[in-house]
Amino acid sequence: MDKLKRVLSGEDEDNNADGSGILQRANQASTLAWGTRMKGFLLCFIFGVLCSILGTSMLWLPGLGLAVFAVLYSVGNLCALASTMFLIGPCRQLKNMCAKERALATILMLVCLVLTLCSAFWWANNGLALLFCVLQFVAFTWYGLSYVPFARDAVLKICSVCF
Numbered sequence: 557m558d559k560l561k562r563v564l565s566g567e568d569e570d571n572n573a574d575g576s577g578i579l580q581r582a583n584q585a586s587t588l589a590w591g592t593r594m595k596g597f598l599l600c601f602i603f604g605v606l607c608s609i610l611g612t613s614m615l616w617l618p619g620l621g622l623a624v625f626a627v628l629y630s631v632g633n634l635c636a637l638a639s640t641m642f643l644i645g646p647c648r649q650l651k652n653m654c655a656k657e658r659a660l661a662t663i664l665m666l667v668c669l670v671l672t673l674c675s676a677f678w679w680a681n682n683g684l685a686l687l688f689c690v691l692q693f694v695a696f697t698w699y700g701l702s703y704v705p706f707a708r709d710a711v712l713k714i715c716s717v718c719f
């Protein structure tokens with residue numbers, strides 16, 4: 557458990573001269589204890605999942621159903637993404653999101669999130685909003701799979717066999 561705490565808090569990495577002093581100072585400035593970080597992670601993640609589920613159930617309401625769905629689903633995804641900031645800190649989370657293997661998925665996810673909200677409110681196009689929600693889900697799933705070793709390769713192999 558101590559090893560997991562060190563890895564998630566960034567203490568297990570080698571210090572290099574490319575700005576790790578800033579990250580190290582930001583990590584030291586955090587006053588949250590490990591238990592508080594875990595509680596924050598769980599609460600934020602559960603809130604994100606509940607928002608997404610609630611948004612999906614609101615999809616079938618006549619009138620504003622799609623707009624409410626788009627907002628709640630997008631807020632749910634943002635909360636689920638932000639929940640890991642409690643574990644590893646915001647600086648390291650942003651660094652991980654911009655890593656070579658995750659940058660494209662991160663950009664697609666954030667662009668689809670913005671386009672979902674634009675199509676639901678600004679353009680008032682329900683079909684586009686639903687399409688961008690699906691693309692947002694796919695990008696978020698692809699982003700999440702990047703943290704599991706060989707998961708992306710397995711998904712690609714399964715898709716190549718099926719199609």
